[in-house]
Amino acid sequence: MAKAPTVYDVASDAGVSIATVSRVLRRPADVRESTRERVMASVRELGYVPSGSARGLAARRTGALGLYFPGFDAMDDLDEISDLSANESPGYTLIDDVGGAQDSHQFNLYFDEVLRGAELEAWRRGFALTVAVGRGGLAADAVRDMAGRVDGLLVLSQSVPDDALEQLARRIPIVVLASKAEGGPFDSVTVSNREGMHALAAHVIGDLGSGDIAYVAGPLDSPDDTDRWAGFVSALRERGMEPGDVRLRRGEFTRASGRRAGADLLASGDLPKAIICANDQMGLGVLDALNGSGVRVPDDVVVTGFDGIEAANLSSPRLTTVHQPMEMVGRAAIQLMQRRLDDPEAEPASMRLPVKVLLRESSERK
Amino acid sequence: MAKAPTVYDVASDAGVSIATVSRVLRRPADVRESTRERVMASVRELGYVPSGSARGLAARRTGALGLYFPGFDAMDDLDEISDLSANESPGYTLIDDVGGAQDSHQFNLYFDEVLRGAELEAWRRGFALTVAVGRGGLAADAVRDMAGRVDGLLVLSQSVPDDALEQLARRIPIVVLASKAEGGPFDSVTVSNREGMHALAAHVIGDLGSGDIAYVAGPLDSPDDTDRWAGFVSALRERGMEPGDVRLRRGEFTRASGRRAGADLLASGDLPKAIICANDQMGLGVLDALNGSGVRVPDDVVVTGFDGIEAANLSSPRLTTVHQPMEMVGRAAIQLMQRRLDDPEAEPASMRLPVKVLLRESSERK
DNA sequence: CCCTTGAGTGTATGCGCATACATTGCTATC
DNA sequence: GATAGCAATGTATGCGCATACACTCAAGGG
Incomplete structure (x- = not known):
């Protein structure tokens, strides 16, 4: 060299x-x-x-934008892959996967799609995109390091301590993704969680006639869950019902917790007419539980999810859900950033992106 | 600010x-x-x-690595998302998706997973990761720009013209992912395509007893396809068969082309005992065609894919396939890069990663 | 024929940091 | 008590580029 x-x-x-x-x-x-x-x-x-460094220094702009996501601390099983001698191995392993778990690690598809949108939009505008996933407790440090090398920072809501974020905002434009609160001090992109759940729930309740409903919620500290629940409640009230009229279970947004919720409802011996789940994973888990027990979906019970992940499109029955425009979230964030860079003094703006309520076989009788 | x-x-x-x-x-x-x-x-x-720029300039290293992927030119439907007034809209659209296409754009999952692995490994080593997806004909420019701002470049094979790559290699370490040829001038990471297909084909042929087989290949210019075909042929020869004994169809690695291949075989009125596909998408397409016609898989025909995409785990029957360790590809690439940065004079090395042959319901009778 | 004008190019400087080297002030040593 | 030695800090410089400003030269105007 x-x-x-x-x-x-x-x-x-x-x-x-x-x-x-x-x-x-x-x-x-x-x-x-x-x-x-x-x-x-x-x-x-x-x-x-x-040299990018020299250019950046002289021009006072790096030409790069940063995307910061929270990570999953658990995933860091830090094994070295191998030394190079792996080349001597047969190169494959035979695995009998018949009856294997249909569950799957689809955990950060959210990240993937947002990233894809952000990358696309950044490219169009001539920016490079630098990504970082937070791990462990050093979020503040990692994001700080990143802040030093980009012209603007896209940050997923909740992934960076608020005080650290405000600190950084003094130096560099910041756009918050999936912010819980529109109208905060930052530019932000949100998704119509509330409106989507409202529309879905209103549809289901309207179809049903009866009000015998269960709601499988996510963790209490999730802003997404809060919004969706709010949308659900407002749909209930439109029909003269109250949250107290609904059977509420709480899961962790995982398929396993959905299975448990489904099994519990089955065990109660008195299935509701509809099971509304706060995300797809739990909805799929509920389907797992019901499918194994002879209950017919949607004829006996309607089941719905939220997010629009791929697996919800491949389940049987296919899961009615609300699709989040994740790629659009990434794109919108870059657009907001561009605007901010063009006009640093502009008022903080918030984009709320529309969702698609996808009515599928798990809720629609032919 | x-x-x-x-x-x-x-x-x-x-x-x-x-x-x-x-x-x-x-x-x-x-x-x-x-x-x-x-x-x-x-x-x-x-x-x-x-300032990252000043640091980079003074220290002569940027602390960032670059990941360059070829893109899909077609996807650039460049519409602006909207102005900010989108906030006034209802926020959702109701869509009747019953019977909707179960097909799905899972196109760059490859990218996603490799990226995830690379990001993880880069993070562990204190590097930032900058990503770029090539679009249009400016690959050489884009990758050059990137080269100026990172300490090392990971490049997907075939995504950058060879001469441009060699040019850059004079300035900056380069690791090639999914390289067709081990032993080239660059450090590279490959996957045991050939060995995996060999093992899968040998298993299927051995189970079958008979040699009545169809092979659905991918495009001629795909190095992956070439390797997989080679593995298939060597498995044939072990059984005393020749490529000429097999019905060969060529698709484009898409589900639709798999459907066509399946329909053609059906229409011939003489189904083979096994249909080996060069990737999962085509395998799923074949299943689509067969499922609609009363043919039983695997009892009448065995079908296999290659790649290990999620949809192959969710189809019915679940598709036997060979899983590529895509995340590992990303991780291994960073490890090779680290080695290269530590020792610029080292001989070019190549890591070949093992695959997993996943035997599932589309090939295994209980 | 002098002056103006503008296109094309060169000179000089600063961007913000890391770091080699110089300097200072101690402590330990005899 | 003089000196070597080391820890802590300061001074000066260069990294590679963009760019303000200065300069040259030729063409055009008076």
Whole structure:
């Protein structure tokens, strides 16, 4: 790895000054064509690549945006993969997976899709995108480090302590994703959790006629859960019902906890007419429990989820759900960031993205 | 956004020199504790965040690694999401999705998982990870820009023109993912495509007894397809069969092309005993075609896929497949990069990662 | 023929940090 | 009590680029 050539090398090779080299790269129109070609030839010949650090320092902008997500502390089973001698192994393992768990680690699909949208939009605008997933307790440090190297920061709500965030906001624009509160001090992107659940619940209740309903909620500290519950309650009230009229169970947004909730309801010997779940994983878990017991969905019980994950589209019956536009969340965040960079003084804005209520076989009789 | 404080501001606030400030942050042990605390207090008070650009320039390393993936040109339907007034909308759309397509855009799950692995491993090593997805014809430019801002580049095979890559390799370490050829000039990570398909095919053929087999291949220009075919052929030969003894169809790695292949085989009126597909999407397509026609899988026909995507775990019957360790690919790539950064003169190395052959209901009779 | 004008290029500087080297003030040593 | 030795800190410099400003030169105007 020879020492990387710099503007100086290119300049002397092409017989011009470094200013001209820089201009050829940044404002080609300002340079005579013959000069430009000479410089470009040297650039190619030397394999010159401008230093991002030097550019960033001189121009006072890095041209990169940062995306920070909270991680799952648990996943850090930190084994080295192997030494290179792995090449000697047979290269495969035979596994009898018949009857294997249909459960699956689909845990951070949320991250994946948001990232994809953010990357797309960042690319369109000429930004690089740097990603970091928080792990362990060093969120504040990690995000701080990131803040030093980007022009703007996209942060998932709750992933960074509020005080640390406000600190950073003094230096660098911040957009909060999936913020619980619109109208905070930051630009933010939210999803119509509440409206979506309201629409879904209203539909289910309206179809049913009867009010015999169970609600499988998520953890108490989840803002998503709070919003969805609020939407559900408002739909109830429209029908003259109260939260007290509903059988409420609380899970952890996991398929296993959905299975438990479903089994409990079965065991009670008195199934409700509908089981509304605060997310898809739990909805799928409920389906698991019911499918194993001869109960027919949707004929005996209607089941719904929330999120619109892929597995909800592949279950049988397919799960009625509310699809969150996760990729759009990423894209919208970058758009808000662009706006903020263009006009640092603008009032904090909030984008609320629409959801799609997908009525499928788990709730619709043909 | 007040002007960001610098080392100079912190130094004067704390009554020390900038060298001391820098030391407090980088080599705390070299500074007396009382001084250190004074400096840290100023850092906190001023909300100081070190400039990544300046650090990178002075230290000659950016502390970031880059991950470059080819994109899907088609996906760029570049609509602006909306103005901020979207907040006035109802926030949801009701969609009757009964009988909706179970097909799904699972297109860049590969990207997602590799990224996740790379991010994890980069984080462990204190690197930031910058991602870019190539779009349009500017791969060389985009990757060049990226090269200027990272200490090392991970590149998916085929995503960057070879000459551009070799150019860059003179300046910056490069690791190629899913390289077709081990033993090239670059460090690379590959997956045991060939060995996996060999094992799977040998298992199927052995079970079957008979040799009546169809193979649904992918596009001719796919290195993955080439390797898998090679593994398949070697398994055939072990049984004394030749490629000519097999019915070969070629698809495009899509579910639709799998459906077509399945329909064709059905229409021939003479189903083979096994249909080996070069990827899961096509395998699922074949299942789609067969499921609609009363043919029983695996009793009448065995069907297999390759890749281990989630949908293959959720189909009915569940699809026997070969699972690629995509997250491991990302992790291994970072490990190779670390090694290369530690020892720039090391011989190019290649890691071949093992796959898992997952025998499931589409090939196994109980 | 002198002056103005503008296109094209060069010179000089600063961006914010890390770090080699110099300096200071102690303590330990004899 | 003089000196070597070390810990703690300061001074000065360069990293590679963008860019404000200065300069040159040729064409056009008076």
